Amino acid sequence: MPNKYVKIFTIIFLIVFASIGGHDFYVHRHFKEAMVPSSSLTEVRHLSDYEPSLKGTVNDSNIYVFDSGIPGGTVLLLGGTHPEEPATNLTALLVAENVKIEKGRLFVIIRANRSASTGTRMGEAYPDFYHVKTPWGTKIFRMGDRVSNPLDSWPDPEVYIHYPTRQMLAYMDFRNLNRCWPGRNNSAITERTTWAMMQLIREENMDMVVDLHEAELEYPVINTIVAHEKGQAVAAMTSMTLTAQLFDVPLNMEFSPKALRGLSHREIGDHSNAMSLLVESAEPMLDRIRGITDEYLLMTGKDEFVVKAGEHGLLYSPIDEKGWPIDVRVGRHSSTFLTMLQFFTMMYPDKPIVVSGVPGYKEIIANSLGTYLHNPQEAKDGHVFYD
Secondary structure, three states: OOHHHHHHHHHHHHHHHHHHHHHHHHHHHHOOOEEOOOOOEEEEEEHHHOOHHHOOOOOOOEEEEEEOOOOOOEEEEEOOOOOOOHHHHHHHHHHHHHOEEEEOEEEEEOOOOOHHHHOOOOOOOOOOEEEEEEOOEEEEEEOOOOOOOOOOOOOOOOOEEOOOOOOEEOHHHHHOHHHOOOOOOOOOHHHHHHHHHHHHHHHOOOOEEEEEEEEOOOOOOOOEEEEOHHHHHHHHHHHHHHHHHOOOOOOEEEEOOOOOOOOHHHHHHHHOOOEEEEEEEEOHHHOOOOOOOOHHHHHHOOOHHHHHHHHOOOOOOOOOOOOOOHHHHHHHHHHHHHHHHHHHHHHOOOOOOEEEOOOOHHHHHHHOHHHHOOOHHHOOOOOOEEO
16 A cells, blocks of 8 residues: 555544544533522522633633521532532532522532533543433533643643742642632632632621532541631531431541641631631542542442552541442531531521521432432423533
């Protein structure tokens, strides 16, 4: 075969596979997740209401506002800070679709860093999507990365200099939402996103901010609440109560370190009146020593290699053949958030935040997460939103 034909066929071959890959990337990036908010929804705002430069960008995330009309405290729940941690956005969605607000106000952001949900971690072979079974069908969600999509923030610096402390962090943390607090309005999209949320927190005079996360079992900060000084009492009571009365695996509590900057549990408390709390659950798919990286591992949390590592004392969280299913992880987050609200109301009776209707740990494990997600096809006109 003449050399020119080899080149032609090679070019055609590359174009075909580039087109297939490009189509998959496009579908994932532009996929919209439908949500049907509870009847307590008051309004839907956007991050661009607090930082106009986000208008029209991928990170102009929805802010779901639930106002009881009865004076009380105000809380912000953040899901999706790291979209490779699905229990976080699923818990925020669960709350937004089921909550009944009785006193005070609740703000929910399901996808805090939407950009990071539009691509998966390079080189890790993550699934593009994951699925939750419901009584009405299967609900599909985007799998994401830990950091903002390079398509939205490029290039990275050689070293990320945190603002305003000027602490030097890893270059990729320039796109890590939980290293970019309190943010600034004249930087790249990730810092502008945290700036917008800080403006929301300050302008709405938030009393408490809860940031949901998941962690690999090889990581010591796991199954825990990380608390700013302002939130230590709420965190301690929540930890002791749930460990003693509800959870099979203890929920620990630790103090927010002052030496490491850019994290929500430190910067929100330092730069606003709010108490800031971060909650971690266990996610085996994040472990370096895992086996096949697929949706089964993501949703069941079952992996023989991670179990073997536990047998050798290499983990900071227990795991057995039951794994860490998504229902357990979401259930822990849900009950932790609800218990925090109860103790906050008890400690600050002049600023109550009272909610009902949100299923907790026992209900979710018994009935499954999908039981509590609503069918967008059956929603009233205009009562479906997309993240």
